[in-house]
Amino acid sequence: GNSVTQMEGPVTLSEEAFLTINCTYTATGYPSLFWYVQYPGEGLQLLLKATKADDKGSNKGFEATYRKETTSFHLEKGSVQVSDSAVYFCALVTGGGNKLTFGTGTQLKVEL
Amino acid sequence: GAGVSQSPSNKVTEKGKDVELRCDPISGHTALYWYRQSLGQGLEFLIYFQGNSAPDKSGLPSDRFSAERTGGSVSTLTIQRTQQEDSAVYLCALAGRTDYGYTFGSGTRLTVV
Numbered sequence: 001g002n003s004v005t006q007m008e009g010p011v012t013l014s015e016e017a018f019l020t021i022n023c024t025y026t027a028t029g030y031p032s033l034f035w036y037v038q039y040p041g042e043g044l045q046l047l048l049k050a051t052k053a054d055d056k057g058s059n060k061g062f063e064a065t066y067r068k069e070t071t072s073f074h075l076e077k078g079s080v081q082v083s084d085s086a087v088y089f090c091a092l093v094t095g096g097g098n099k100l101t102f103g104t105g106t107q108l109k110v111e112l
Numbered sequence: 113g114a115g116v117s118q119s120p121s122n123k124v125t126e127k128g129k130d131v132e133l134r135c136d137p138i139s140g141h142t143a144l145y146w147y148r149q150s151l152g153q154g155l156e157f158l159i160y161f162q163g164n165s166a167p168d169k170s171g172l173p174s175d176r177f178s179a180e181r182t183g184g185s186v187s188t189l190t191i192q193r194t195q196q197e198d199s200a201v202y203l204c205a206l207a208g209r210t211d212y213g214y215t216f217g218s219g220t221r222l223t224v225v
Contacts, residue, residue: 004154034213036216042218043116043203043216043217043218043219044155044203044205044214044216045216046213046214046215049213089154089155099145099157099160099168099171100145100155100157100205100214101157102147102154102155103154104153104154105154105155
């Protein structure tokens with residue numbers, strides 16, 4: 001079956017620090033990969049996605065590269081801001097676009 | 113989130129009572145999902161509706177849980193004889209015809225006391 005493993009949080013960083021949140025996966029078939037973000041008090045929002053190997057998804061300064069050889073989709077940002085404080089979920093879907101499989105989420109706290 | 117309205121936003125209920133959660137999607141999305149987000153855990157898939165096909169109920173945790181989608185639009189998730197372990201945020205999500213990215217509602221926070 002499909003599964004997603006994320007690094008445990010919370011991750012606490014100072015503003016302008018470099019961010020990496022690790023995500024690895026196992027999947028039957030050839031998955032599409034996603035990062036979702038949940039800001040405090042809000043619903044989940046799609047942050048970025050990649051649908052094939054070596055694709056790089058990017059949005060709002062965040063990037064993640066689909067690495068088939070290491071089955072990874074690590075989220076990175078060069079300089080985080082306080083407004084990036086949220087919970088980040090890695091997810092995948094296989095086949096005909098049925099249900100997403102999510103990781104457990106990683107809470108990011110950015111301090112001044 | 114925009115395009116997906118869930119109600120109520122918060123629900124406190126006594127153990128043993130039944131609750132009904134509602135999801136009102138915008139038109140144009142053929143697939144509707146219910147997920148559950150428990151404290152300290154990831155999102156757990158519950159049920160999936162796709163057009164007129166039979167729903168995928170494989171994620172429902174017990175027979176106390178049921179869901180329906182009327183007219184391919186509004187969906188309700190019903191939990192009978194609620195238990196404390198049912199306390200969680202219940203999320204509704206929509207998927208379009210070609211985009212695998214989902215649109216999530218803001219969820220219903222259910223607290224069973």
